Amino acid sequence: MHGLIFRTLEAFISDTFSPENWTDVVVRANLPVNSFEAMLQYDADYFPQLLSAAGHVLDRPESVILEDIGTYLITHQNHASVRRLMRFGGETFSELLHSLDDLPGRTRMAVSGLDLPQVEVRQPTNGNFTILCRGNPSGFGHVLVGLLRAMADDYGTLALLEHRGQRDWAEVIEVTVVETAFADDRGFSLTEFAIAEDA
């Protein structure tokens, strides 16, 4: 499994909580690794172990942790590039949702070897989207919920997002776009290319 995934978990816990909390998580997970490198590969089994340990140490459900990671990736200044790369998906939040089918492909294009679940977007009625995530890492749907919630804020769009659990081996997310000009759009310019990247 790609080191970026582990590195993100580590950075999230260290930045949002404390480096001591991260140490507790690693000790509790009983892994032979203390710190993860973004550009190395690690055993995929480590991830559920770390997540379970994080649930204990931070005293909250794993789904909540995953969702917060999604929000953290978009809002934390160390990951400004993630927000920018997401904004390449579309001019509006709805366009972004329509572009999510491309998310795993775009991600692979950005970082080869970083495999995300297959994403399928359906829009049964105007303003209501259903997003299906199939494949590993499981729980990615929760990350996507947090990530999209933060992106809706970024576009100034009022949207309701909910993880509906599993259906037919797919994580199901429902999105309702309520109002597109709810708040100010944070804006996106191709020229403000920031290389602020946590490493």
Place this chain on the structure above:
Amino acid sequence: MISAQEVLLTLRPLHVWVGPTGHVRQVGKSFAKLGLDDPTGHRFLEVFEIQRPTKPSNMTDLRCLAGQVLRLRVRSEPELGLRGLVIEDKADGAILDLSLGMAVIDAVQRYGLTAQDFAPSDLVMELLFLQEAKSSAMAASFSLNARLNGARLAAETEAVTDGLTGLYNRRGLDGAMARLGQSDTEYAILQMDLDRFKQVNDTLGHGVGDAVLKRVAGILRAHTRQDDLIVRAGGDEFVIVCPGLTDAVRLNALAGVLIRDISEPVVIEGHDLAIGASIGIAVSEATARRDTMNTITCADIALYAAKRSGRGQHLFWLPDMGSSLVDLELPVPRSQGA
């Protein structure tokens, strides 16, 4: 039916339509962003310079390029390279469909282009996405490499360093001797043992012993040159390698001052200590210079001779001392009296 003008204006943001007289009739909407005053009505070849495959000088030349890929630039923005295709409009004019090619990345920065400046079918957004993603991934990769390199340098330094004194260890000595053996530099080796160190260590404990060793390391550092290599070869055994220093007078003075300073009475953790030192010196040109181990052995032999002639002495190696430790009569075991 939609007119050709409209088709071009809607679909091709970087097109130029040139009339039969060679004047620009119409341009795509993105040209306005490229620092260009509206070229409509101006002579095409005065606004643009076609560089390849040939340089047309009139409308007939331009029409002859139909169907070919052109490389051109805007005369007022010479750094901005464009490429595109020219076709005849069947009314004695020509239509050029242009693109920024790889220059798009610079152009986006320079002219503040947005997604609307490109055709939706254009892959330019993917290109820009990839450019940003690649830069972020490269930054992460460089950062990893920098950290790994730092760790490697630290590990390399640690591998040749004595943890207690910070002097080189025997591995560091071996490396330095191998390098010296391959150069033409003459050098001297000072082999030094402490006198009465073992008693201190045994009776007063390792803490006091360690303090003595650190003090000795400090004395060695204070009296040697930047290029000299100071080694704690083990226990109370030190080696000093002095590249380029073979002068007997200076080596005599160096050994004398080291023994004098080390032998100064000192109080460590409330104990009065009287440590001493013996030194054997060998100079590369007097021994077989290429054989660095031989020079070290000779210094070792001289050290034994110095110890045997009474502590607190230093002696140069002389040919009559022999060149093997086995040659020594009545060898003094290293631990005895140390």
